[in-house]
Amino acid sequence: MISSITASGGPLTFRRDLDPNALRLSRRKTFISLLRNCKNIAQIPPIHAKIIRTFHGQDAFVVFELIRICSTLGSIDYAYDLFRYILQRLILITYHNPNVYLYTAMIDGFVTSNRSADGAALYSRMIDDSIMPDNYVITSVLRACDLEECREIQGQVLKLGFGSCRSVRLKLMEVYGRYGELVDAKKVFDEMPERDEVAATVMINCYSECGSIEEALELFKDVKVKDTVCWTAMIDGLVRNKEMNKALELFREMQMENVSPNEFTAVCILSACSDLGALELGRWVHSFVESQMITLSNFVGNALINMYSRCGDINEAKRVFKGMVDKDVVSYNTIISGLAMHGESFEAIKEFRDMVNRGFRPNQVTLVALLNACSHGGFLDIGLEVFNSMERVFDVEPQIEHYGCVVDLLGRVGRLEEAYRFIENMPMEPDHIMLGALLSACKIHGNVELGEKVAKRLIESEDSDSGTYVLLSNIYASSGKWKESNEIRGSMRDSGIDKEPGCSTIEVNNQIHEFLVGDTTHPEKEAIYQRLQELVRVLRFKDVMLYINDM
DNA sequence: CTAGGGTTAG
Known part of the structure; x- marks a missing residue:
C-alpha cells in the first residue's frame, strides 16, 4: 500500500512490488493529489524535492500540477522558473504533445496573478514556436486578452476550426461582456446552435457586468428551464448592480420554485446582507447553510466572516474564523479587515503575525488591511514600518x-x-x-x-x-x-x-430600514434622533478625553 | 490520468 503522506513532507514511501511503469503511474497519481491538497506555498518545496528525487521532475503531468498550484498559491515566479526549465528538457511521455498543457497552466497562472499581459505574450510565443493550440489553451488565453487581442484570436479560432467549440464561444462572450461589447457578445450568443441555459447564463452575466440589468432580467425570464446556476447568476447580477432588495426577492422566488440554492447562492446572498447590514438574514443564511449540508467551503466561510464583520457582529466573525479548519489567505484578509474595521487593531496585527507564522504569503489586500488596522489604532510607527518594508519583506509592490x-x-x-x-x-x-x-x-x-x-x-x-x-x-x-x-x-x-x-x-x-439624509418620515424618528444626540455626546466626550490624554 | 457556466477580501 502507498503509505499515508502528510502534505508537510512527512514519510513518503511507495510500494516496490509494481513493475516500473505501474510504479511511475502510481507515484504520479500520488504526487498530483498531494499537490492538490496543498494550502500554502511552504508545503511545496519538500514535495518538489521528493518529485525530483523520484525522477518525476520532468513528468509533464506532475509539472502541470506543480505550475498550477504554485501560481494559485501566489508564487508565479517559482511557477515560471519551473515552466522554463521543463520546456528545455521535456521528454515526450504521453501519446500526444503535452507542451500545450503546460502553456495552458502557465497562462492560467499569469491570469490569476494579475499578469494577463504576460499570459497573452506567452501565447504568442507558443504560436511562434509552432505549437498547435487546442481549445483549452484558447479558452485560457481569452481570459488574458484585451479587446483587440480577443478579436485577433477570434479570427484564429475560425481559421483553426474551433469556431463551433462550445467552451470557446462561451469564453468569447464572457470576454466581450467584460469589455462592454454587448453587441459582439450577443452576436456570438445568437449564433450558438444550442442557446441553452448555460449560454443564457453567460449572457446574463454579460448584461449584468455592463449594467444592463433590465436586459439581463428579460433574458432570465425567457429561459425555459432555470437551474441553480442560472438563478444564482441572476441574483449575483442584481447584487452587483446594487439591487439588493430585488436580489433577496429573487432568492425567495427561487426557493418557491423549488430550486435548491448551493454554496454560490449562499455567498451571493451573504454579500447582499453585508451591503445591507442585514444581520438577521445573514444569520438565517448561516443556519440555512448548516441545515442544508451546503459545504462550508472557504468561499462560504469567508463570506460569513465578511458578513458578520460588516453587519457589526465581530465576535461571531471571529467564531466562524476560528472554526474554519482550512483557512486560506482570504480568510486571514477578511478577519484582519474586520478587526481593523472594528478598531481591534492589536487583534488584527496578531492575526497577521499568526498568518505569516503559518507560512501564508500576505498579498496586497492583506497589507491594505494591516495598514488600515495601524491607522485605526493610531500606530503610526508600525504602519510606516510596514509600508516601507512591504516590498522587501513580502514582495508586494505598494x-x-x-x-x-x-x-x-x-x-x-x-x-x-x-x-x-x-x-x-x-x-x-x-x-x-x-x-x-x-x-x-x-x-x-x-x-x-x-x-x-x-x-x-x-x-x-x-x-x-x-x-x-x-x-x-x-x-x-x-x-x-x-x-x-x-x-x-x-x-x-x-x-x-x-x-x-x-x-x-x-x-x-x-x-430593512432605510434612512436618507434629512429624511424624517420614519415612524420612530423622535426616538432615533434622540438616541443619535446621545451618541454624538458620548463621542464628543471620548474625543475630548483622547485630546486630554494626548497633552 | 492534466480542465473551464456561477462565488469571497480593501
Whole structure:
C-alpha cells in the first residue's frame, strides 16, 4: 500500500512490488493529489524535492500540477522558473504533445496573478514556436486578452476550426461582456446552435457586468428551464448592480420554485446582507447553510466572516474564523479587515503575525488591511514600518491603496503637511479616495489652508462628490469663515451637486430600514434622533478625553 | 490520468 503522506513532507514511501511503469503511474497519481491538497506555498518545496528525487521532475503531468498550484498559491515566479526549465528538457511521455498543457497552466497562472499581459505574450510565443493550440489553451488565453487581442484570436479560432467549440464561444462572450461589447457578445450568443441555459447564463452575466440589468432580467425570464446556476447568476447580477432588495426577492422566488440554492447562492446572498447590514438574514443564511449540508467551503466561510464583520457582529466573525479548519489567505484578509474595521487593531496585527507564522504569503489586500488596522489604532510607527518594508519583506509592490493608507495614517495623527508632501512625492497621481481622506483629516485637525488646497485638487480631478464640498464647507464653518462656507453651499446648489443624498440601511427584526439624509418620515424618528444626540455626546466626550490624554 | 457556466477580501 502507498503509505499515508502528510502534505508537510512527512514519510513518503511507495510500494516496490509494481513493475516500473505501474510504479511511475502510481507515484504520479500520488504526487498530483498531494499537490492538490496543498494550502500554502511552504508545503511545496519538500514535495518538489521528493518529485525530483523520484525522477518525476520532468513528468509533464506532475509539472502541470506543480505550475498550477504554485501560481494559485501566489508564487508565479517559482511557477515560471519551473515552466522554463521543463520546456528545455521535456521528454515526450504521453501519446500526444503535452507542451500545450503546460502553456495552458502557465497562462492560467499569469491570469490569476494579475499578469494577463504576460499570459497573452506567452501565447504568442507558443504560436511562434509552432505549437498547435487546442481549445483549452484558447479558452485560457481569452481570459488574458484585451479587446483587440480577443478579436485577433477570434479570427484564429475560425481559421483553426474551433469556431463551433462550445467552451470557446462561451469564453468569447464572457470576454466581450467584460469589455462592454454587448453587441459582439450577443452576436456570438445568437449564433450558438444550442442557446441553452448555460449560454443564457453567460449572457446574463454579460448584461449584468455592463449594467444592463433590465436586459439581463428579460433574458432570465425567457429561459425555459432555470437551474441553480442560472438563478444564482441572476441574483449575483442584481447584487452587483446594487439591487439588493430585488436580489433577496429573487432568492425567495427561487426557493418557491423549488430550486435548491448551493454554496454560490449562499455567498451571493451573504454579500447582499453585508451591503445591507442585514444581520438577521445573514444569520438565517448561516443556519440555512448548516441545515442544508451546503459545504462550508472557504468561499462560504469567508463570506460569513465578511458578513458578520460588516453587519457589526465581530465576535461571531471571529467564531466562524476560528472554526474554519482550512483557512486560506482570504480568510486571514477578511478577519484582519474586520478587526481593523472594528478598531481591534492589536487583534488584527496578531492575526497577521499568526498568518505569516503559518507560512501564508500576505498579498496586497492583506497589507491594505494591516495598514488600515495601524491607522485605526493610531500606530503610526508600525504602519510606516510596514509600508516601507512591504516590498522587501513580502514582495508586494505598494499600490495606490497602500499609499492611500499612509496618507490616512499621517492624516489621522495630524501630520497633515507631511501627508501632503508624501502625496506629492508618490510615483503616481493621487486618487480621490486618498485626497478625500486627507481632506477629512484637515477637517478633524482644523487646517483650513491645506484643506482648501486639497479640496481644490479634488474638484479639479472631477472625481469629487458632494462629500468634498460638504467637508470644505464644514472646514470653513468650524474656523468661523461663514461667508466662504455659505459660498460653497451655494455653488453646490448651483451646480446641482447635492443631488446624491446620503443613505444608510439597517435591519431590525427582519425588516430593512432605510434612512436618507434629512429624511424624517420614519415612524420612530423622535426616538432615533434622540438616541443619535446621545451618541454624538458620548463621542464628543471620548474625543475630548483622547485630546486630554494626548497633552 | 492534466480542465473551464456561477462565488469571497480593501
